[in-house]
Amino acid sequence: MSEQFSFKLVTPEKTFMEGDASMIVLPGIEGDMGILADHSNIITSMRPGLIKVIGTNEEKLFFVEEGFIKFSNNELLVVAVGLDENEKINNDFINTKISSLETNLEAASENLKSKIQNKIDSLKLLLN
Numbered sequence: 001m002s003e004q005f006s007f008k009l010v011t012p013e014k015t016f017m018e019g020d021a022s023m024i025v026l027p028g029i030e031g032d033m034g035i036l037a038d039h040s041n042i043i044t045s046m047r048p049g050l051i052k053v054i055g056t057n058e059e060k061l062f063f064v065e066e067g068f069i070k071f072s073n074n075e076l077l078v079v080a081v082g083l084d085e086n087e088k089i090n091n092d093f094i095n096t097k098i099s100s101l102e103t104n105l106e107a108a109s110e111n112l113k114s115k116i117q118n119k120i121d122s123l124k125l126l127l128n
Helices: 091-107 110-124
Strands: 005-010 015-021 023-028 031-036 042-046 049-054 059-064 066-072 075-081
Touching (some): 005 049, 015 049, 023 042, 023 075, 059 075
Parallel strands (some): 005 075
Antiparallel strands (some): 005 015, 042 066, 066 075
16 A cells, blocks of 8 residues: 555646645535545545645645545546635635625525535635
8 A cells, every 4th residue: 555646736727736645635515535545536526725735745735716626546636726825825815715705695696695605604714
């Protein structure tokens, strides 16, 4: 059993990061989930939150607005929308995202309002 697995973090525009990791923590739609080597196969959606990539000698943190993951054959693919690096992530950054979503919420159709409200609620949990 290997202690690392390969991963690729992509956005619609580019491959943002790829390499090997010993663990990646993701904001799954039903709660945070940690992926280790030899994890069972999974495909799931992501909610707004933090992605933590833990490698051999370093740890990186990213903010994601939404996306999905696929893990199979010891390879993790993360397709992310609205990806930002750690340097930008603070309460002002999160409050700006919340304000933008609240503006969208006011103009949204009834069937989109609960999805937008869920995103707002997820972001509020990240505030210190």
